Amino acid sequence: MDRVVVVGAGPVGxxxxxxxxxxxxxxxxxxxxxxxxxxxRAVHLDDEVxxxxxxxxxxxxxxxxxxxxxxxxxxxxxxxxxxxxxxxxSAGPHGYPQAxxxxxxxxxxxxxxxxxxxxxxxxxxxxxVFAIDHPRPAPESIAQAAAAGPTAAGLAAEGLAAEGxxxxxxxxxxxxxxxxxxxxxxxxxAVLGCDGAxxxxxELIGARRVDLRFAERWLVVDGVCDxxxxxxxxxxxxxxxxxxxxxxxxxxxxxxxxxxxFDHEPPVDADALLALWLGxxxxxxxxxxxxxxxxxxxDRWRAGRVFLxxxxxxxxxxxxxxxxxAGLRDACNLAWKLATDLATPGGAEDLLxxxxxxxxxxxxxxxxxxxxxxxxxxxxxxxxxxxxxVVLGAVWRLPGLKGLALRSTSPPLxxxxxxxxxxxxxxxxxxxxxxxxxxxxxxxxxxxxxxxxGAPSATLEGARELRVTPELDPSGTLRRWLRGRxxxxxxxxxxxxVA
Numbered sequence: 001m002d003r004v005v006v007v008g009a010g011p012v013g014x015x016x017x018x019x020x021x022x023x024x025x026x027x028x029x030x031x032x033x034x035x036x037x038x039x040x041r042a043v044h045l046d047d048e049v050x051x052x053x054x055x056x057x058x059x060x061x062x063x064x065x066x067x068x069x070x071x072x073x074x075x076x077x078x079x080x081x082x083x084x085x086x087x088x089x090s091a092g093p094h095g096y097p098q099a100x101x102x103x104x105x106x107x108x109x110x111x112x113x114x115x116x117x118x119x120x121x122x123x124x125x126x127x128x129v130f131a132i133d134h135p136r137p138a139p140e141s142i143a144q145a146a147a148a149g150p151t152a153a154g155l156a157a158e159g160l161a162a163e164g165x166x167x168x169x170x171x172x173x174x175x176x177x178x179x180x181x182x183x184x185x186x187x188x189x190a191v192l193g194c195d196g197a198x199x200x201x202x203e204l205i206g207a208r209r210v211d212l213r214f215a216e217r218w219l220v221v222d223g224v225c226d227x228x229x230x231x232x233x234x235x236x237x238x239x240x241x242x243x244x245x246x247x248x249x250x251x252x253x254x255x256x257x258x259x260x261x262f263d264h265e266p267p268v269d270a271d272a273l274l275a276l277w278l279g280x281x282x283x284x285x286x287x288x289x290x291x292x293x294x295x296x297x298x299d300r301w302r303a304g305r306v307f308l309x310x311x312x313x314x315x316x317x318x319x320x321x322x323x324x325x326a327g328l329r330d331a332c333n334l335a336w337k338l339a340t341d342l343a344t345p346g347g348a349e350d351l352l353x354x355x356x357x358x359x360x361x362x363x364x365x366x367x368x369x370x371x372x373x374x375x376x377x378x379x380x381x382x383x384x385x386x387x388x389x390v391v392l393g394a395v396w397r398l399p400g401l402k403g404l405a406l407r408s409t410s411p412p413l414x415x416x417x418x419x420x421x422x423x424x425x426x427x428x429x430x431x432x433x434x435x436x437x438x439x440x441x442x443x444x445x446x447x448x449x450x451x452x453x454g455a456p457s458a459t460l461e462g463a464r465e466l467r468v469t470p471e472l473d474p475s476g477t478l479r480r481w482l483r484g485r486x487x488x489x490x491x492x493x494x495x496x497x498v499a
Contacts, residue, residue, distance in 0.1 A: 002170055004026070005028045005191045007194060007201050008030075008031060011328065012310035012330065014029065014114075020339060022118070025189075032126070040287060047095070051425075052331070053328075065110075066100045068097035072234055077240035127175045127177055128176050196311045205306050207298045210298070219258070219291075222250075224254055225284075226282040227281050244259075245260065246258040257277065259273050301356040310327030310331075316363070320366065329362070330359055362411055362413055416496060421498050424494070426489055427478065429477035432471060448489065452485075456486045463488070
């Protein structure tokens, strides 16, 4: 079997390689840099994504370098609390805190260490990909590519069949090592473009970024204080159109501030902005950077055996904290499908096609939610801000809406199986199997699974069948969820059907 080539060794690329290697698929990971990016970026993962870290084998270590997020406070321009949505610190339905704050370099160290443990993965740093050669497509594929753009049409029409590509539909990845300038060519069973918002892979397959019409300038500051700021342990969102801001604690004396900047605004005094939060405390700035928060999707996520994941496929404003989580969901969704395809004589094209069909609408829904949340918390003029203060002050007192604001459950995937629960994740309690306590996913193993409380009303060849008894499910979580029915679960623990 040719290796899967993963372009980009950020969290999404490394996670995808680990998930594939754990399923017996060899991988080559290429990145322009030999070491992970040392400065903080992503800061939040929810409990659904922690379940992916569990599959990667790093969840327990991650919990040691993260802290539960306690919810959300909405503040006015004078930092007075307009509304507070407090989250329980206890574990959610997937076994982990529903919000987890962390420093991205800590996560990347855990991922790199796990990658190094797997002999099926080879990592090459200081490597720049400059071409991906495709087999000659069918005539109808050329017409489709021509409609997608000149780059795609050129690649398709040339039909650069890779000499030495050993599998049907394979590609050849061409890259040069920057240390010596030597060019290399390697056959690939598939190529995963995990190379970020300015993706080379996206450009090489002729995919275009579709702008979802959101762009805001923000100043992001990460710092370590010389004393604890005694801050509430959730996210503080300043809902002031004159200077919207976000503040959160990531770890012991470790904080992040984000300040909205206006178009054509001259450079701002970051120290003056921080002074409103610091009081007499001193701070060592770890990173100070200006970003433009954008929203966008690639117009297609696949060209033959080449796939886009993470920021290469989508970008979202950070207001609901789902940027990195969306990329890790991509990796989890695609890895088992690609492993199944490679292990199936003749492949499993329909399964590979479902990757974009499932993930793109899910990401689009989360991006739209982030845009709406961002406007609600930071946009509008003075009169709108005054109305918002009154409305939010009333809304937060309603338990139903308060719970909705803290809900970490993501939208169901579309087009998965049948039934009301199809496309959702099953819960994950601790279970007792053969006298040993473990997570449900550990008990189910890496493949398809069937859960039932008596005789199963559905069967699936090769699936792990588990009868949910009081002894296996002491908390009763699964029995309450099943209600006497049979659930068929995919390898990513998404419900395929309930019978």
